[in-house]
Amino acid sequence: MTVDTSSTDDSTVGAGAEPVAAAIAAGESVLSRRFGSAITLVSPEDLAGSGPATVLRARVVSSSFALPRTLVIKHYPDPPEPGYADPFAQEAVSYQLFTALSPDERMCPELLAHDGRQRVLVIEDLGRAPTLQDKLSARDSRAAERALLSWARSLGRLHASTASREADFNALLRRLGGPVRNEDNDLADTLDEVPPLLEDLLGIVTPEPIRARVAESVALARSAAFRAFSPSELSPENNLVTGSGVRFLDFERGRVRTALVDAAYLRLPFASCDDALALPAGMSEAMIAAWRAEVVGVWPSFADDEELAAQLTISELLLVWLITSDTLPSLDLTRHATPVSREAALVTWWRELAKHAGYARLPDIAEHATRVAAALGARLGPHADLAFYPAFR
CATH class of the missing domain: 3.30.200.20 (Phosphorylase Kinase; domain 1)
Structure with missing residues (x-):
């Protein structure tokens, strides 16, 4: 909304x-x-x-x-x-x-x-408060930073407060006649979609260890660990920046899933949005720190930096995989990309995945992501870097 x-x-x-x-x-x-x-x-x-x-x-x-x-x-x-x-x-x-x-x-x-x-x-009615999109589209970088950190904290508090509420959610849904569908069961369908796309369109063969990593990410998404409520539609337009912090709107796809999928969006902010742009260096790390501060009391294992980095990277791989499956067939790989295009976004997200996998000491993911990003960059030209949101230009 x-x-x-x-x-x-x-x-x-x-x-x-x-x-x-x-x-x-x-x-x-x-x-x-x-x-x-x-x-x-x-x-x-x-x-x-x-x-x-x-x-x-x-x-x-x-x-x-x-x-x-x-x-x-x-x-x-x-x-x-x-x-x-x-x-x-x-x-x-x-x-x-x-x-x-x-x-x-x-x-x-x-x-x-x-x-x-x-x-x-x-x-x-929360009134005429600006949305997070408004903050990102304005020219005040500090206000945008504060809004993003507030968004990350609110997301963490949302996860922490609903971490044990899946049975309640499903019971309420049945009372309204809504089917309790676990969308995670559909994730396996994406396992076999991306490798042919990468090979046919980019000449990149997906090695078996990467297929195994994707299977691992699907298993993590389906597991009972770290499950909490998610708005699913993590769009900056669906968040109001109020005096009490960011508030979420639009739960038309609200569901319970692993919180790590939402947390992966802190690394690739708003990647499901067609007009998603980039954030400056260090912003995603600050957002993850704000989110972790809210959830670590519920999930103590996230206090371990290496553990959290590995879990986030596996979920980020799944997120990039899903976006690639959804968008790569429709992209124009025959001309140079503009910095605000979906083509530039896909290149940037594969590059980010390679960087984060390197930090998490997952060299197989880092190597594969680097190869995909390079192949996309070779097709899309020297300006295939996603532009910053206006607040950070």
Whole structure:
């Protein structure tokens, strides 16, 4: 969910009249049932949700309860496709999980009401705080650094507070009728996809030790170790920078998985985003340190530098592998890449993997990643280095 902080009037922006009216009606209905009295919402403002939900901010004008002046309504008018996870159920259960925690442990808005039949959520409005994307796109490097470190700390606190809550999450999901699907079971399908791509497109043969390392990374992702809640969509647009720290939005793909997958995104920040850019040297290391400070009490083995480096590198290998499987077939390898292209991003992430594997004393991964990065760089030209976010230029 991307909050449009530029709008200051009471008009709707972007959403059609019918979806807005349906969302407001659903929000009023669930609130009235929740609090036992009619509640009226006015002045809907479209918050430009990028997913299947209509997302609005609305003002409360009639209520005998101490509700906030404004609320956020997320309405999912359409049921999920058969066989696919239900984004409404995933999000509702995610908010339920966090709302049950103390305010200090809640790294997201509070869920105020929801209804499975009307497929609507009413959540706390965190206001017009800037997103992490706003901080990265501005020209204040120190503000961007503070926001990134706050994001890493909040991610660590999110993991630490939900480290033993997988059974709770699954039970809540079943109550809403959502299937409990372990997406980690699909990871094995990627094992055999990347080696043919690397050989056909780059002339790089994947040695058996690397295939074994990828299998190891899949096993780690599937294991019961280090599992915690993950928003899955770790996009800078989905994080509000508030006075109490970064708060996460959009749990349409919220799930429980190994926290090391999320931690790998601290090394390759926002790599799943099409417009991801680079961070300056040392920033990722500082973010990992901030994240580790929050989770080490739950997972003491992460206090060991070598242990953490090895675990992170194995998860980073899987992350790069998945991104390569998803993006390499569609990239243009016939012309030089620009510094803000997806081609430059893929080169940079293989180079980062090689560097981190060297630090972690995993020479087989470092050698293979170096070869892939070199082959990509040879195709994409001398400017295939990913540009920094504007805040760091």
